[in-house]
Amino acid sequence: MKIEIMNYHHLFQNYSRREVLMRSGLGIGWMAASTVLQESLHANPSTLNQHNPHTLAARRPHFPARAKAVIHIFANGGPSHIDTFDPKPKLEEYAGREIPGALKTERRTGAALPSPFRFQQYGESGLPVSELFPSVARHADRLLVVRSMHADVPNHEPSLLLMNCGDGRLVRPSAGAWVTYGLGTENQNLPGFVAMCPGGYPISGTANWRSAFLPGVFQGTYIDTKKKKGDELVEYIRHPVLDEKVQREQFELMAALDQKHLQQRKTDAALESRITSMELAWRMQFEAGEAFDVTKEPKHILERYGDTPHGRQLLIARRLVERGVRYVQVWHGAGQPWDSHQKIEQNHRKLAGEADKPIGALLDDLVGLGLLDSTLVLWGGEFGRTPTVELPNDAGTKTATGRDHNHHGFTVWMAGGGVKGGVAYGATDEFGFKAVENPVHVHDLQATMLHLLGLDHKKLTYRHSGRDFRLTDVHGRVLTDWLA
C-alpha cells in the first residue's frame, strides 16, 4: 500500500505525514518510538542481557574495574617473540642444526636460527628485552610479558579474527565492539571504538573491528593515519563547501525548525533524544577534529613520538583516551608488515625502528598524566614466529633468512590497567617453539582483559540466532595471577 502523498497534498496540506499515518491506522511510528524510549531507560548493566542498550552512553561494569580504556597496539603480520621479548640462548648451541621436537609449520622450515639481536636485562625486575625495543624496555618494571600465548592455526586471517573477534572463521563481533557494548563510552562527542592503521587496511580488513550481530553503533571507526590533516582523518567531519560561519547559520535554522516541531508535540522523549543526537553531531565536528589534530600538542611532545604515521597515531591514541574514548586499536600498517618470512634481521630492525620510540613515548605520557593505571595497554600480533629458519622454496625466490608463522607459542605484553609489572608470565620450550609453562590461549587473554575492565566474560552476552553469544564463546579463563 503506497500513500501517494504528493498527489493528494491538497487534502493533507495541513497534516504532517505522522498524522496521516496515525489517522490511517498505520501506527508503525509508535513501535520505533517505544524502542528508543526503552533504550534510554535500560542503561542498568544488571539487565544487560534482557534490555540490551543500543547506545554508547557510559554504563557501569559488572564489578569495579581496574581499567577504563584499552589501547591495543597490533603488530600485524606476527612479530618474532624470539627476537624481541623471549630470549632463547639454546638456539646458539643448535645453530644450523635440526632441533629435537620441531613442530609442524605452515611452510618448510629447517635448522635452528638464533636471534641476531642482543638481549639485555632492564629495570629492577631484570626483564630481558632485545635491542629492537630499547624505549619500551625502559618501562620493563611496568610490563607483564606473557610468553606462553598460543593460538589455533598458523594462518593470518583466522589468527587475526581469533585475536580480535574470538573466532577464527565465523562472523563474530570484535573485542572493541563487545567492550563498547558492555561499557558504552565516556565521551559521547567522539566514537567509542577507534581503529587506526596507516595506508589502508590490515589483512581481514574491517572484519577486525566489526560489530557483526551487535548493533552497528559498536563497530570500530577506521582512521587512515597516513593522512596528516585533522579533517581528512575522520569521515564527514567537515562540510566540503560551507565554512563554519555559514554552516552555523544553516544548523541554527534546522535546530529552530526542530524546536518548533518539538513544541507542537508537547512531550516526546524519542523526538528529544533525536534532536540531542543532531546537536551532538554538530559538536562532534569540532571535538573530533580537535582530538585527532596532533598539531595541537606542544612541539617537544610531537618530537618524542616522532612525526611519522606511527608516532602520530600513538599520540592520537593518548589524546583519545584522555578524552574518554573506550577502545583504541593501533595497527602497524596495511597488510602484514611484521610477517618476516625473509630477512628477519633487516625487516624486524626496520619495523621495530618505526614502532619502538612512539610506544615508549606513549607509556611515558600515560605515566606522566596518571592515566596508566586506568588504561590497559596491550602489544602483540596474531601469532609469533618459528625458531627454525624458513627454507628456500623450489622456485628459488626465497633465501633462508627468515622465520615462518608460529601459533604454538608467542608473546604479548601488557602494561597498566591493573596488571602486574616487571613480570614474565609463562614460558615456551627451550627453543621458543611451543608454550609449555602456563599456556595462555587467546580466549584466556580476552577473558582476563574483560575482567580488568570490570566485565565478567561469561555474563557479557548478546542473544542472536537463538542463543547467547559472548567474546570468548564457550572458552576462556580469567588469569588472576596477572592482576596487581
Next chain:
Amino acid sequence: MAAGTLELDARGGPGMNPLDPDNGARRTLYSWVDRQDVPGVLRTFDIANLDTTVHVRSTTLVPQQGLVMLNSPLVIDAAKKVANRLSDESNTQSRIEQLWRIVFARSPQRDEIQMVQEWIEKSEGLSSDDFGVWPQLAQALMSTAEFQYVD
C-alpha cells in the same frame, strides 16, 4: 525520494553502487556491496548485517548519523537535486512553499515562512556559488527530525 531521483520502477537487472550519485538511485535491495568493506554511510544507518540472515535490524541513534546529514557528499548531492526541482520563479515565498511540499509533503506555516525568509536574507551574502542558498536550505530541511523520522 525528495531529490526526485529514486527509481522505483526499474526492477531486476544488475546491481549498482548505492553511493554512486549518477547511478545509485535505486533501493538498496539492488546494491552491490562488498561485505568486507561496507560503506560507512550504510553502516551508520544500521544496514542489516550482510554476512547472515537478519530478521530485524537493530536501531541505533548516534551522532555519526548526524554527521552524514551535515557533511556527506551523498546528502549534499541530494540537496542540490532537490533545489534543482524548484521552478525558476523568483518569488521567494512560493519557492519556500514548493520546497516544503517536496520535503515535508505539507504547506509551510506562516511563522516557518518568515523564519526562512529572514534566514535567506542573512545567508545570501555568505553563500558560495557551488552550494547556494537553496541547496543549503534543502539540506537543512532534510536534516530536521520532521523529515528524517516518519513518526
